[in-house]
Amino acid sequence: MDTVTLLNVLVAGLLTGCVYGLSALGLSVIFGVIRIVNFAHGEILVVGMFMALVLFRWIGLDPLLSIPVVAAVLFAFGYLLQASVIQRVAHLPEHMQFLLLAAIAIAMVSGCLIVFGPDAQNVQLDYALDSFAVGGLIIDKTRAYAAVAAVALAAALLAFFRFSGTGRAIRACADNYLGAQVVGLNVSRLYAFTFGIGSACIGAAGCIILLLVDVHPYLAPGYTLLAFVVVIIGGMGSLFGALLGGILIGVAEALAAEMIQPSLKSAFSFALLILVLLFRPQGLLGKAGR
Amino acid sequence: MTESLLGIRDLDLYYGDAAALEDVAIDVPLGAIVCIVGANGAGKSSLIRTIQGIEKPRRGSIVFKGQDITGWPSHKVTDLGIGQVAEGRQIFAGLSVDENLEVGAFLPRGRAGKAAAKDRVYQMFPKLAERRGQIAGTMSGGEQQMLAIGRCLMGRPELVMFDEPSLGLAPAIVQEVFGIIEKLNAEGITVILVEQNVAVSLTLASSAYVLENGRIVLSGSGRELLHHEGVKQAYLGM
Numbered sequence A: 001m002d003t004v005t006l007l008n009v010l011v012a013g014l015l016t017g018c019v020y021g022l023s024a025l026g027l028s029v030i031f032g033v034i035r036i037v038n039f040a041h042g043e044i045l046v047v048g049m050f051m052a053l054v055l056f057r058w059i060g061l062d063p064l065l066s067i068p069v070v071a072a073v074l075f076a077f078g079y080l081l082q083a084s085v086i087q088r089v090a091h092l093p094e095h096m097q098f099l100l101l102a103a104i105a106i107a108m109v110s111g112c113l114i115v116f117g118p119d120a121q122n123v124q125l126d127y128a129l130d131s132f133a134v135g136g137l138i139i140d141k142t143r144a145y146a147a148v149a150a151v152a153l154a155a156a157l158l159a160f161f162r163f164s165g166t167g168r169a170i171r172a173c174a175d176n177y178l179g180a181q182v183v184g185l186n187v188s189r190l191y192a193f194t195f196g197i198g199s200a201c202i203g204a205a206g207c208i209i210l211l212l213v214d215v216h217p218y219l220a221p222g223y224t225l226l227a228f229v230v231v232i233i234g235g236m237g238s239l240f241g242a243l244l245g246g247i248l249i250g251v252a253e254a255l256a257a258e259m260i261q262p263s264l265k266s267a268f269s270f271a272l273l274i275l276v277l278l279f280r281p282q283g284l285l286g287k288a289g290r
Numbered sequence B: 001m002t003e004s005l006l007g008i009r010d011l012d013l014y015y016g017d018a019a020a021l022e023d024v025a026i027d028v029p030l031g032a033i034v035c036i037v038g039a040n041g042a043g044k045s046s047l048i049r050t051i052q053g054i055e056k057p058r059r060g061s062i063v064f065k066g067q068d069i070t071g072w073p074s075h076k077v078t079d080l081g082i083g084q085v086a087e088g089r090q091i092f093a094g095l096s097v098d099e100n101l102e103v104g105a106f107l108p109r110g111r112a113g114k115a116a117a118k119d120r121v122y123q124m125f126p127k128l129a130e131r132r133g134q135i136a137g138t139m140s141g142g143e144q145q146m147l148a149i150g151r152c153l154m155g156r157p158e159l160v161m162f163d164e165p166s167l168g169l170a171p172a173i174v175q176e177v178f179g180i181i182e183k184l185n186a187e188g189i190t191v192i193l194v195e196q197n198v199a200v201s202l203t204l205a206s207s208a209y210v211l212e213n214g215r216i217v218l219s220g221s222g223r224e225l226l227h228h229e230g231v232k233q234a235y236l237g238m
């Protein structure tokens, strides 16, 4: 493989990885604050993809432009899910929470199957086959747009947590639950808000992924697993870690697909996961020992 | 008879089947320093958490500024003007000093006068002003206690409940903490004080209650309890 091909593969992997990073941010935010492992992650993402598909077929909306709508709907979904259901199981042991979220996940996949059927569907964009030529590099337009959108949204999310009053209050809840109650924060509401933000983020990632991948209901479990791998590699609870992990996985998958076999790309991600677990179990940017 | 700011009647609190508070009645006059004395596990922190709405009582009533706030969620109670400086400080260790103060002013009540409240806190605690960008968990115990007090003041409370504010601090800092409590009280803040340091806190207190196994067994003015034989033996080591 010559250098130009290698570079092309690396860049494509890096761009895809940005989108993986955004998706993983959604998982990381929810876990980092509410301490709930969202086993319905991939399902929320796939619902986001289908919503973008419908908007495209219905009014010809570009999936990137459907992000605000999809994110708003999934924010409401996440908020209500946390406020009405998940909050009630917060005191139960983790395996029982797992069952609840797994059930929600199954219901979501089944719903998608009923409405959209099992076949893969995609959007036909007029720029789908265009590319930018930068030096000797050839970059797909869809992939470039996808990465730019993902990075912009991730930056907006990080800025929200760093600079806004509500973002600060949410970090305070994650930092010290009793402390948050002591200053009178409405912790349940902030948790619901956080689940909403996380879901919106996952939904946005779904819209973006629709540029790159055909959608069908059975994609969901794979994306749940992928987000877990990304978050564990990056470090549980570290938002920058989720982005870094996403980019690493994107690059590893692209390299594996090009150099060995497309069907082996997940094997590479898991190899990377095992290496991280062996040598840095807290993840690349995670803090050791909690 | 002075005006009552907080009145508690017939208060019962249970954790599961275990009673933590039984038949508790307390009166906190406007502008007073009311001291709660009791051994470990007597229920002092439980009482404070119940007043703030973090724990829900099984029975009884809590009236603040003439409003029955029994069973209110903690964010509404806090927004009405009840603040707490909690046992173990409970600051946000991973946030900066300034962010801790900002979060303290998150509720509408605090947000309304945030800038002025922050100026006042930084004036009162110059150390915090110097370290406003520092991650709170990396500060010394004394500084963290000042931050916990400052964070509480950011909510602009009328009543502040201090839960063992001198715990684990060096004697000089303990003096400082008591000085601050007196100063805040002189500025018009009503105080409920729970302290290990019974001798000093009874000296400050206008009235005091002794809590044993979740029940009030004795009450009176600070001075009366300071000279009470039982109190002397049990809490003053005399």
Ligand SMILES: Nc1ncnc2c1ncn2[C@@H]1O[C@H](COP(=O)(O)OP(=O)(O)OP(=O)(O)O)[C@@H](O)[C@H]1O
Pocket (backbone or CB within 6 Å): B015, B020, B038, B039, B040, B041, B042, B043, B044, B045, B046, B047, B087
């Ligand atoms: N969250 C809880 N769940 C169950 N039991 C609790 C809880 N918090 C306190 N208790 C119990 O209630 C009783 C009163 O505890 P509390 O912390 O109010 O006492 P305290 O007077 O503040 O003690 P200390 O001086 O040690 O701070 C104790 O027996 C304690 O074990």
Ligand SMILES: [Mg+2]
Pocket (backbone or CB within 6 Å): B044, B045, B046, B087, B163
């Ligand atoms: Mg206590």
